Amino acid sequence: MTTTTQVWTRRHILSLMDFSVAELDMILQTAVSFRDVLSRRMKKVPALQGQVVTNMFFEPSTRTRSSFELAAKRLSADVMNFSPSSSSLSKGETILDTAKTYLAMGADIMVIRHKQSGVPQAIAQEMDRIKSGVSVLNAGDGRHAHPSQALLDLFTICRVIDPDNPSCALLKDKKIAIVGDIVHSRVARSNIWSLMAAGAEVHLAAPPTLLPEFFRDFAQGSDGKLFVHWEIDEAITDADFVMTLRLQHERMTAHLLPSLREYHQGFGITAKRLKSCKPDVKVLHPGPVNRGVELASDIMDHPALSLISEQVTNGVAVRMALLYLIGSSKKT
Numbered sequence: 001m002t003t004t005t006q007v008w009t010r011r012h013i014l015s016l017m018d019f020s021v022a023e024l025d026m027i028l029q030t031a032v033s034f035r036d037v038l039s040r041r042m043k044k045v046p047a048l049q050g051q052v053v054t055n056m057f058f059e060p061s062t063r064t065r066s067s068f069e070l071a072a073k074r075l076s077a078d079v080m081n082f083s084p085s086s087s088s089l090s091k092g093e094t095i096l097d098t099a100k101t102y103l104a105m106g107a108d109i110m111v112i113r114h115k116q117s118g119v120p121q122a123i124a125q126e127m128d129r130i131k132s133g134v135s136v137l138n139a140g141d142g143r144h145a146h147p148s149q150a151l152l153d154l155f156t157i158c159r160v161i162d163p164d165n166p167s168c169a170l171l172k173d174k175k176i177a178i179v180g181d182i183v184h185s186r187v188a189r190s191n192i193w194s195l196m197a198a199g200a201e202v203h204l205a206a207p208p209t210l211l212p213e214f215f216r217d218f219a220q221g222s223d224g225k226l227f228v229h230w231e232i233d234e235a236i237t238d239a240d241f242v243m244t245l246r247l248q249h250e251r252m253t254a255h256l257l258p259s260l261r262e263y264h265q266g267f268g269i270t271a272k273r274l275k276s277c278k279p280d281v282k283v284l285h286p287g288p289v290n291r292g293v294e295l296a297s298d299i300m301d302h303p304a305l306s307l308i309s310e311q312v313t314n315g316v317a318v319r320m321a322l323l324y325l326i327g328s329s330k331k332t
Helices: 021-038 061-076 094-105 119-129 147-161 186-197 213-220 230-237 261-267 310-331
Strands: 053-055 078-082 109-114 136-140 175-179 202-205 226-231 243-244 280-285
Touching: 021 061, 021 186, 021 310, 053 061, 053 094, 053 243, 061 078, 061 109, 061 136, 078 094, 078 310, 094 119, 109 119, 109 310, 119 136, 136 147, 136 310, 147 186, 147 243, 147 310, 175 186, 175 226, 175 230, 186 202, 202 230, 202 243, 202 261, 213 226, 226 230, 280 310
Parallel strands: 053 078, 053 109, 109 136, 175 202, 175 243, 202 226, 243 280
Antiparallel strands: none
16 A cells, blocks of 8 residues: 555564664655545455554553554554453453463454553563564553654644655654643653654743643753753744644643643633734644643634644554554564
8 A cells, every 4th residue: 555665674663762764754655545435435455454553552542553454444454442441451361361361362463552651662571582473562651652643643744745745854844833731641742752853843832730841851952952941932943843732631630831821821722823923834732632622623624724624634644554554574
């Protein structure tokens, strides 16, 4: 399905921290092919026919789980969905034993989401230890990483610049602001790695309670590609893209904000605020959106400014690309 001549070599996709530009470009080009497939009347290809994809979501999810399930089915894979509420975990079974149960049922690819950082890595290590041949794809773990979300964001941004040939080179010296609950966000961490690798200039903005000092320490070693702001104006001035993040109340263990109203006044994205950005600025959000908090409703629904619906559509194409690449590598 992909036009690239490169060979995919990774068995697992757990983090984007060490991804090369060539690997990112390979994903982008493969996703273009599947984006074309999704626009056809027959939206299915036999790329993973005979393989079994298991969605093991130990944490609630609607968008990501549905996106992976649809992506697997569009590739003609068989799909098994895991539900923790009706699983043997409630009877004392360990997560690794649960994974081995699905392995025994024929799983080829395990898509794993968990509230604790490191769970997908632990399962991948166990699958490698027993030489199962199973691939693990991290669908979000704790505050650590969310590779597929960052990759669909990268794909969405690149397609704005060049719909037919998205590549990392398009982002060289582009200014991208990430605004919101950065301390709790696995999406932010994965986006930082992928956008910096692509050559973009990344600006983080949030109140100090949601953007700790250690991010500034990290930025100082980023070769001038990552910047930290505790006020929004400098972060979004002349920005090409603004990515807002959801306030993750479920992960906040203390009162980190005076009020949602005050947060919106200081960091919410409004039409007035966007006037300091580039004239053709676009806005992204991984969803779900707290309307009137991270984003004003008129911005969220604005057809010329918002890329949120495009992100959802691109999510299926990018996840098809990821499943295809690790699934096809099993045949080599």
